[in-house]
Amino acid sequence: MKNITLIVIILILGTSCQNQKIAELNNQITELEDLNTELTDSLNRYDYLKVISSELIGIPDNTNLVPNQPNKFIFLLPTIQKFPEYNVYRITKNGNEEVRELLYENYKESRFEFNFIPKNENDKSFELLAEFDLDSIKVQIPGIIDMTLTE
Structure with a gap:
């Protein structure tokens, strides 16, 4: 019985650690996607300014x-x-x-x-x-x- 209880506790702790790691990775992905959008907008603005200042x-x-x-x-x-x-x-x-x-x-x-x-x-x-x-x-x-x- 002690072995079963010990295994259940280990599984619960392992699963909660994985859920926390997954949440952290999802947050990092969201931050990187936001940064990518900002960089793309910045590059598009650079192209726009270059073109409108041309003759x-x-x-x-x-x-x-x-x-x-x-x-x-x-x-x-x-x-x-x-x-x-x-x-x-x-x-x-x-x-x-x-x-x-x-x-x-x-x-x-x-x-x-x-x-x-x-x-x-x-x-x-x-x-x-x-x-x-x-x-x-x-x-x-x-x-x-x-x-x-x-x-």
Whole structure:
């Protein structure tokens, strides 16, 4: 009888120690999950601030546009840091409606090329848009080029 009582006491003590250890581990897991959420939010805010403080710069190969021929432009988001993925669109107007043509999808580099072909002597400008999807926030950086046309 003493042996049975001793075994029961040992089992009860062992089980209560395990329950306490499990509770401590669950508390640590909760603390780590909270810390992970804070770090993720901090990184997302860093990306957001980096993107909204950027500008899209277009550099032409030539100083004048040539009609009906490709006119090459290099576009830069001037930074040495990596950007989050973004899409690049060409923006045109169809009446009052804005039309987007996807040029680059899920792009990560800070430099890309675009060839602009003016259709006539009045076609001397174009607009591009770099759009970043930072979780639930869309950030847009426009780039507008207006140049003189050479005949």
